[in-house]
Amino acid sequence: MRCAFFFILLNLMVTFPVMAADVAPAMEKSAPAASAVLENTKVPEAIGTSDGEYTLIIKDHQFAPARLEVPADKAIKLTVKNMDTSAEEFESHDLKREKVIQGNSEAQINIGPLKAGEYKFVGEFHEDSAHGVIVAK
Amino acid sequence: MFASFLLVLREVMEAALVVTIVMAATRKVQRRELYIGAGILLGILGALLIAGFTSVISNAFGGAGQEIFNAFVLFTAVVLLAWHVVWMSSHGRELTAELKSVGHDVTIGTKPLSALAIIVAAAVLREGSEIVLFMQGLLSGSNDQNTLFIGAILGLAGGIIFGALLYFGMLRIPLGRLFSATNGLLIAIAAGMAAKAANYLIAANIIPEWQPRLWDSSAFLSDDSFAGSTLSALLGYTATPSGMQIIFFAFTLLGILSMAHFVKQHAATAKI
Numbered sequence: 001m002r003c004a005f006f007f008i009l010l011n012l013m014v015t016f017p018v019m020a021a022d023v024a025p026a027m028e029k030s031a032p033a034a035s036a037v038l039e040n041t042k043v044p045e046a047i048g049t050s051d052g053e054y055t056l057i058i059k060d061h062q063f064a065p066a067r068l069e070v071p072a073d074k075a076i077k078l079t080v081k082n083m084d085t086s087a088e089e090f091e092s093h094d095l096k097r098e099k100v101i102q103g104n105s106e107a108q109i110n111i112g113p114l115k116a117g118e119y120k121f122v123g124e125f126h127e128d129s130a131h132g133v134i135v136a137k
Numbered sequence: 138m139f140a141s142f143l144l145v146l147r148e149v150m151e152a153a154l155v156v157t158i159v160m161a162a163t164r165k166v167q168r169r170e171l172y173i174g175a176g177i178l179l180g181i182l183g184a185l186l187i188a189g190f191t192s193v194i195s196n197a198f199g200g201a202g203q204e205i206f207n208a209f210v211l212f213t214a215v216v217l218l219a220w221h222v223v224w225m226s227s228h229g230r231e232l233t234a235e236l237k238s239v240g241h242d243v244t245i246g247t248k249p250l251s252a253l254a255i256i257v258a259a260a261v262l263r264e265g266s267e268i269v270l271f272m273q274g275l276l277s278g279s280n281d282q283n284t285l286f287i288g289a290i291l292g293l294a295g296g297i298i299f300g301a302l303l304y305f306g307m308l309r310i311p312l313g314r315l316f317s318a319t320n321g322l323l324i325a326i327a328a329g330m331a332a333k334a335a336n337y338l339i340a341a342n343i344i345p346e347w348q349p350r351l352w353d354s355s356a357f358l359s360d361d362s363f364a365g366s367t368l369s370a371l372l373g374y375t376a377t378p379s380g381m382q383i384i385f386f387a388f389t390l391l392g393i394l395s396m397a398h399f400v401k402q403h404a405a406t407a408k409i
Contacts, residue, residue, distance in 0.1 A: 089267065
């Protein structure tokens with residue numbers, strides 16, 4: 001009898017938070033092969049493409065742009081393109097996100113909805129040069 | 138050299154925290170060095186493997202591969218920690234009784250030890266894969282490979298010394314108190330891992346955040362401070378936890394505590 005109770009408790013512990021929530025749509029977009037795409041890309045000032053999609057570029061162990069403005073209270077899809085040959089780890093305590101991006105590759109990071117404010121991020125492998133801030137307005 | 142020293146030191150310290158506490162929690166168990174050592178080796182091997190497969194993992198699940206993989210590793214560790222804590226709870230009284238009468242270590246069977254090996258492997262694996270990727274990058278770019286290696290070895294040594302100091306510091310605590318204290322720590326670590334795993338699932342858009350920032354305790358303990366990052370490595374502390382993270386933390390904490398409590402009661406009544 002007690003065993004059944006433990007089993008149910010263990011199950012609840014694992015599945016209840018997931019079941020009770022509305023399951024958000026999973027990420028669908030897959031990261032395409034990057035090298036051909038990246039070769040001709042210049043380093044721009046700020047890139048805001050379509051609805052809620054933004055791009056950060058890593059080049060020479062620096063983020064471009066170092067300051068990215070995004071709308072607040074909105075889900076953001078951040079594409080980080082690493083144009084260096086070595087891997088970099090995008091890490092942000094403010095955004096609670098971390099992800100390793102291989103050299104000559106890109107990765108996607110889901111952010112937000114963000115309350116208005118500033119959210120710092122760094123490239124953990126080269127923290128002195130790779131850092132920036134995302135400003136939600 | 139300083140950059141490689143710092144990063145390797147940080148990552149090794151994060152792994153050393155978990156390994157040290159596992160070591161301290163099991164100091165009465167025979168042959169646990171074997172299992173924990175095997176766990177460390179497994180973790181290192183796994184880290185090298187992961188570093189090789191990073192692009193494959195990253196591109197899986199529509200780009201959310203890293204997050205899902207990390208969440209999976211963490212949840213596995215949570216289940217194993219829970220099992221270990223519950224197992225120790227049911228056998229804890231026998232252990233202390235036997236130790237007092239006999240006066241030296243007893244063999245209590247090897248089942249929970251394999252769980253420890255995997256927990257240790259998971260901790261070493263996570264930090265190790267970051268180190269491997271970082272070193273790969275440094276080595277490909279720089280001409281100064283010798284100093285980079287020296288920095289990394291120094292960082293590794295520093296992390297191990299940190300772990301050793303922590304371990305021998307913990308050994309000074311009397312056995313009974315240490316047992317329950319480290320048990321409590323293991324439960325807290327498991328809860329923190331569940332919260333971290335929840336955050337990875339949130340990042341993969343699999344579960345919602347609910348309240349993105351339930352509170353902001355940066356004024357009290359900042360994520361960037363030394364204490365804050367230590368607490369983050371050990372217990373998954375974040376100054377701005379989301380509602381979902383708190384739920385996972387609380388559920389895991391209460392879940393393991395109640396299971397351990399019931400098992401202890403069951404073991405007590407069975408002896409009467």
